[in-house]
Amino acid sequence: MTPEIHTPVLIVGSGSAGLCAALWLSKFKIPYTILERRDGPLKIGQADGVQTRTVEIFDSFGIAEPLLKEAYHVLEIAFWAPAGAEGKGIKRVRYEADREEGVSHQPHVILNQARLNALMLGQLDLSDGNGKIEYETEVKSVEVDESVQVGDLDAWPVRVEAVRRDGAVRSYRAKYVLGCDGAHSIIRKSLGYKMVGDSSDAVWGVMDIYPRTNFPDIRKKAVVNSSVGNILIIPREGDEMVRFYTELPAGTKVGDVTRERLHDHARKVFAPYEMEFAETAWWSAYSIGQRHADYFEKNLRVFLTGDACHTHSPKAGQGMNVSLQDGHNIGWKLGMVLGGLAKPEILSTYVLEREKTAKELIDFDRGFTKLFSTKYRQEHGVTPEHFAEQFVKAGRYTAGQAVRYDASVFTAPGPGENDKELAANITVGMRFPTAQVVRFADAKAMQLVNGMPATGAWYVVVFAGDVSEEKAAARLKTVSQRLDDTVKHFTPPGADPDSVIDRVLVIAGDRKKVEQEEIPEFFTPMTGRWKLKSLTKVYADDKSYNSGHGHAYESYGVSSRSGAIVVVRPDQYVAKVCQLDQAGDLEDFFKGFLEIGA
Numbered sequence: 199m200t201p202e203i204h205t206p207v208l209i210v211g212s213g214s215a216g217l218c219a220a221l222w223l224s225k226f227k228i229p230y231t232i233l234e235r236r237d238g239p240l241k242i243g244q245a246d247g248v249q250t251r252t253v254e255i256f257d258s259f260g261i262a263e264p265l266l267k268e269a270y271h272v273l274e275i276a277f278w279a280p281a282g283a284e285g286k287g288i289k290r291v292r293y294e295a296d297r298e299e300g301v302s303h304q305p306h307v308i309l310n311q312a313r314l315n316a317l318m319l320g321q322l323d324l325s326d327g328n329g330k331i332e333y334e335t336e337v338k339s340v341e342v343d344e345s346v347q348v349g350d351l352d353a354w355p356v357r358v359e360a361v362r363r364d365g366a367v368r369s370y371r372a373k374y375v376l377g378c379d380g381a382h383s384i385i386r387k388s389l390g391y392k393m394v395g396d397s398s399d400a401v402w403g404v405m406d407i408y409p410r411t412n413f414p415d416i417r418k419k420a421v422v423n424s425s426v427g428n429i430l431i432i433p434r435e436g437d438e439m440v441r442f443y444t445e446l447p448a449g450t451k452v453g454d455v456t457r458e459r460l461h462d463h464a465r466k467v468f469a470p471y472e473m474e475f476a477e478t479a480w481w482s483a484y485s486i487g488q489r490h491a492d493y494f495e496k497n498l499r500v501f502l503t504g505d506a507c508h509t510h511s512p513k514a515g516q517g518m519n520v521s522l523q524d525g526h527n528i529g530w531k532l533g534m535v536l537g538g539l540a541k542p543e544i545l546s547t548y549v550l551e552r553e554k555t556a557k558e559l560i561d562f563d564r565g566f567t568k569l570f571s572t573k574y575r576q577e578h579g580v581t582p583e584h585f586a587e588q589f590v591k592a593g594r595y596t597a598g599q600a601v602r603y604d605a606s607v608f609t610a611p612g613p614g615e616n617d618k619e620l621a622a623n624i625t626v627g628m629r630f631p632t633a634q635v636v637r638f639a640d641a642k643a644m645q646l647v648n649g650m651p652a653t654g655a656w657y658v659v660v661f662a663g664d665v666s667e668e669k670a671a672a673r674l675k676t677v678s679q680r681l682d683d684t685v686k687h688f689t690p691p692g693a694d695p696d697s698v699i700d701r702v703l704v705i706a707g708d709r710k711k712v713e714q715e716e717i718p719e720f721f722t723p724m725t726g727r728w729k730l731k732s733l734t735k736v737y738a739d740d741k742s743y744n745s746g747h748g749h750a751y752e753s754y755g756v757s758s759r760s761g762a763i764v765v766v767r768p769d770q771y772v773a774k775v776c777q778l779d780q781a782g783d784l785e786d787f788f789k790g791f792l793e794i795g796a
């Protein structure tokens with residue numbers, strides 16, 4: 199028998215969820231192994247819609263640039279409906295903006311899932327031996343020793359059996375296992391968990407094609423509802439390929455679907471426009487039920503993510519995004535726990551947050567699915583205009599920006615609506631919005647969130663008001679002293695002062711009236727290899743050269759007179775909003791889940 203291989207975190211599956219979790223572990227320098235049954239990275243196909251929230255996540259990891267460069271940018275949606283009284287042919291009903299104003303500073307884009315996975319893979323630091331991917335390795339089972347305490351980080355309570363393609367059996371021991379192994383998850387099955395929800399699976403046909411057509415909106419996202427069926431057009435990266443999604447009639451079996459059948463269906467939907475297929479680069483038929491796993495974790499040692507614990511239709515382009523965001527959610531929490539920075543109990547927030555998100559998504563998807571059904575629209579008198587309105591209304595949701603986490607050990611709503619009084623447009627439990635600011639050190643106009651990259655640290659964002667005024671400057675001095683005491687408490691000896699809790703200062707007013715030496719040292723800590731003064735943490739809500747004024751205070755709904763403190767989690771969700779004179783209370787807040795550094 200071969201000896202067991204020990205790896206602190208074992209990730210089963212190198213899809214969107216698994217790779218995103220690995221990105222965080224890589225940041226925290228936590229050793230992990232990914233087991234993947236494929237012979238290499240995903241090459242083609244599957245999902246393609248990248249929500250604004252996912253682009254923000256890529257941006258925070260420093261990999262948004264190639265994504266934005268290569269992707270198709272979705273700006274407009276065209277809505278088509280049956281034409282004429284007899285419903286023969288199709289006609290355009292309206293155009294709408296794809297993205298509601300202010301939803302995100304990032305666009306909604308389309309890029310092949312294989313390419314997205316490749317971008318994450320490229321960012322994984324596999325050179326230091328911390329992370330490993332073993333391809334051609336199929337996991338067969340998982341077992342958890344239930345007698346081991348949640349807090350026992352020295353234990354290796356999870357055992358995984360896998361088989362290599364050459365037939366060799368491998369056994370692994372892990373502290374934590376992530377089941378990121380897709381809709382047919384062996385991890386879920388091995389734990390005895392079931393998918394609950396709708397039993398009737400709709401069958402979807404999808405094809406990436408090079409069309410020969412005179413249909414005018416072929417390079418736009420378009421929803422085409424005809425009397426013979428519906429097609430969703432998603433233009434693809436590059437300027438020629440297009441994806442068609444179509445829901446096939448009830449009773450269709452996946453095995454009965456052929457490429458020719460999908461072509462034929464498309465010709466009928468687009469008639470009288472011509473629709474021919476110069477080439478079909480990829481096609482697939484798959485069945486989707488709206489379901490979620492009955493449990494998302496076992497003993498806070500094994501966690502299910504992505505399709506392994508929720509499935510839904512592809513209409514709203516959620517699958518890959520929500521899965522990736524599951525991995526994003528569990529990844530930093532595991533990184534903090536195994537890095538000795540946070541208490542293992544925080545892992546229960548994964549279930550609290552992502553189970554709720556999955557259930558909400560499934561409810562949303564049910565409503566959205568009905569809207570797409572020709573039969574439902576006819577029976578309920580849904581007009582083409584009403585359809586388009588509902589579609590647009592769902593935009594914030596489909597952009598991934600409607601997620602709001604409930605109160606937990608580190609997501610703490612203020613007393614009553616206090617947080618809203620301090621910062622009207624910042625919501626505890628939702629992702630921290632951005633605004634343009636000017637970096638104090640070099641006058642660069644930039645988005646504030648770009649000053650808060652995904653390093654694994656928490657951020658304390660201090661809106662200090664106009665510190666060229668004596669009173670505001672004195673107040674900032676006191677706030678800085680209190681925050682400094684708090685942050686030191688949780689920073690391990692020898693670590694950079696900003697490594698666990700980082701800090702960002704946003705001042706209001708004319709930045710030229712403030713000198714660098716007036717900025718408290720707390721905001722310019724000595725960091726990095728040469729322990730240089732960090733000058734990238736101070737920003738002004740001021741006019742910039744050539745890029746206008748971001749009006750950040752106004753956009754966040756923070757008064758420059760009273761100011762505010764916003765605590766932001768490593769994954770950019772808002773944990774807490776409080777008054778400047780409550781800076782001292784943050785120590786108790788952090789004590790609730792962070793380990794003391796000393």
Ligand SMILES: Cc1cc2nc3c(=O)[nH]c(=O)nc-3n(C[C@H](O)[C@H](O)[C@H](O)COP(=O)(O)OP(=O)(O)OC[C@H]3O[C@@H](n4cnc5c(N)ncnc54)[C@H](O)[C@@H]3O)c2cc1C
Pocket residue numbers: 210211212213214215216233234235236243244245246247311335336337338378379380381382383384404482484503504505506512515516517518521522
């Ligand atoms: C054929 C197909 C087409 C799809 N098309 C679309 C689409 O057009 N639009 C859309 O929005 N969504 C689509 N989806 C869904 C979307 O791709 C998923 O929601 C998303 O990929 C989920 O990410 P994930 O990381 O949870 O799982 P996946 O991306 O499925 O990754 C799971 C990984 O685990 C590996 N794995 C599975 N079992 C084991 C095992 N026992 N041992 C080791 N490795 C294992 C798999 O090889 C895979 O790499 C499609 C899914 C499929 C399967």
